Amino acid sequence: MAQKQENLSKNQKIVLDFIEKANQPLKAYSILFNVQKKGLKAPPQVYRALDRLVEIGKVHKIESKNAFVACKNSNCTISNATAFSICDGCEKVTEISNPKLSKYLSGFQDNSGMKYNKYNLEFFGLCKKCR
Amino acid sequence: MAQKQENLSKNQKIVLDFIEKANQPLKAYSILFNVQKKGLKAPPQVYRALDRLVEIGKVHKIESKNAFVACKNSNCTISNATAFSICDGCEKVTEISNPKLSKYLSGFQDNSGMKYNKYNLEFFGLCKKCR
DNA sequence: TTGAAAATGTTATATTATAACACTGTTACA
DNA sequence: TGTAACAGTGTTATAATATAACATTTTCAA
Numbered sequence: 245m246a247q248k249q250e251n252l253s254k255n256q257k258i259v260l261d262f263i264e265k266a267n268q269p270l271k272a273y274s275i276l277f278n279v280q281k282k283g284l285k286a287p288p289q290v291y292r293a294l295d296r297l298v299e300i301g302k303v304h305k306i307e308s309k310n311a312f313v314a315c316k317n318s319n320c321t322i323s324n325a326t327a328f329s330i331c332d333g334c335e336k337v338t339e340i341s342n343p344k345l346s347k348y349l350s351g352f353q354d355n356s357g358m359k360y361n362k363y364n365l366e367f368f369g370l371c372k373k374c375r
Numbered sequence: 376m377a378q379k380q381e382n383l384s385k386n387q388k389i390v391l392d393f394i395e396k397a398n399q400p401l402k403a404y405s406i407l408f409n410v411q412k413k414g415l416k417a418p419p420q421v422y423r424a425l426d427r428l429v430e431i432g433k434v435h436k437i438e439s440k441n442a443f444v445a446c447k448n449s450n451c452t453i454s455n456a457t458a459f460s461i462c463d464g465c466e467k468v469t470e471i472s473n474p475k476l477s478k479y480l481s482g483f484q485d486n487s488g489m490k491y492n493k494y495n496l497e498f499f500g501l502c503k504k505c506r
Numbered sequence: 507t508t509g510a511a512a513a514t515g516t517t518a519t520a521t522t523a524t525a526a527c528a529c530t531g532t533t534a535c536a
Numbered sequence: 537t538g539t540a541a542c543a544g545t546g547t548t549a550t551a552a553t554a555t556a557a558c559a560t561t562t563t564c565a566a
Contacts, residue, residue, distance in 0.1 A: 253512080253513060253514085253562095253563095254513085254514090255513075255514075256513090271552085271553085272552095272553070272554080273552070273553075284514095284515095285515075285516080286515070286516060286517080287553085287554070287555085288514090288515085288516080288554090288555075288556090289514070289515075289516095291553090291554065291555075292513080292514085293513095296513095307438035307439050307497075308438050308495065310522095310552085310553065310554095329485075329487060329489050329491070331489065338487065338489075340485060342485055345483065348479060349496075352476065352498070354460075354471065354473055356460060356469060356502070357502060357503035358460050358462065358469075358498070358500050358501070358502050358503075359500045359501050359502075359506060360460070360498045360499065360500040361499065361500050361501075362498070362499040362500065363496060363497065363498045363499065364439065364496070364497050364499075365480075365494060365495070365496045365497075366438075366494065366495050366496075367483070367489070367491045367493070367494045368491065368492065368493040368494065368495075369489050369490045369491040369492050369493065370489070370490050370492075371487070371488060371489050372488035372489075375490060384543080384544060384545085385544085385545085386544080386545075387544090402521085402522085403521095403522065403523080404521070404522075414546095415545095415546095416546075416547080417546070417547060417548080418522085418523070418524085419523090419524075419525090419545090419546085419547080420545070420546070420547095422522090422523065422524075423544080423545085427544095441521085441522065441523095441553095
């Protein structure tokens with residue numbers, strides 16, 4: 245079963261709270277510096293919380309940036325179909341929530357014999373402001 | 376203009392040669408270790424070659440693995456539309472060459488105002504052998 | 507109430523990537 | 537023909553990202 249927020253551990257809550265307030269992708273060490281006042285002193289504490297939050301879909305990792313962002317899809321319980329829009333100008337990252345896109349990709353098959361169960365898509369470009 | 380292979384510099388050729396022979400994604404430091412006999416002694420030499428090779432589309436970076444693989448699409452000159460299939464079992468990575476998929480994604484638009492000019496897609500699952 | 511699983515705290519270290527600077531070779535073109 | 541611009545090289549050092557390993561504590565269902 246998917247874990248609910250109230251089941252999160254202390255460190256997991258602290259890390260998730262901070263990421264959710266940020267509204268933008270955060271680096272692990274930036275999270276670490278900012279939660280040190282809450283008692284998380286060393287990298288493994290942050291990385292462990294992040295690993296778990298990613299696993300349960302509360303947080304996504306933006307692979308091209310090594311950064312972590314809260315999931316905007318409130319009922320997202322598992323992170324097996326993610327798509328992001330990344331502005332090369334202002335670095336703004338937005339989670340794409342597009343049913344047609346996710347349906348298309350979730351149903352994607354080719355003749356390689358691979359059985360796909362997860363994907364991550366990152367689009368790059370320029371947003372309105374940066375054009 | 377896209378750079379042709381014969382225009383590659385010495386270090387770029389050495390690194391590309393090694394990646395092409397591998398037929399699988401390689402880590403930067405594994406490349407470094409293996410090209411030391413060819414005279415590339417320090418990380419920046421490898422990373423600079425990789426940066427350039429990625430820029431001109433000869434090499435792609437598998438972001439979820441921090442690894443580099445030769446482009447299989449022989450006429451690929453710029454790396455703005457990439458899709459990979461990654462087996463979670465044996466770690467085999469294959470570049471997906473599917474015109475319908477690339478057409479769909481290259482033409483993707485949403486109402487965010489973003490103008491997309493590049494994407495990277497990574498599919499995960501299990502290959503025939505690993506199922 | 508106890509024991510297995512999950513989480514925590516901690517130190518150290520591994521892995522990935524870039525900064526900075528001096529130098530070399532090539533090319534264009536005034 | 538000299539010189540400026542530029543891409544590439546070599547090198548040392550260090551920054552940034554992530555995990556190993558191990559001891560301890562908490563949780564919670566059997």
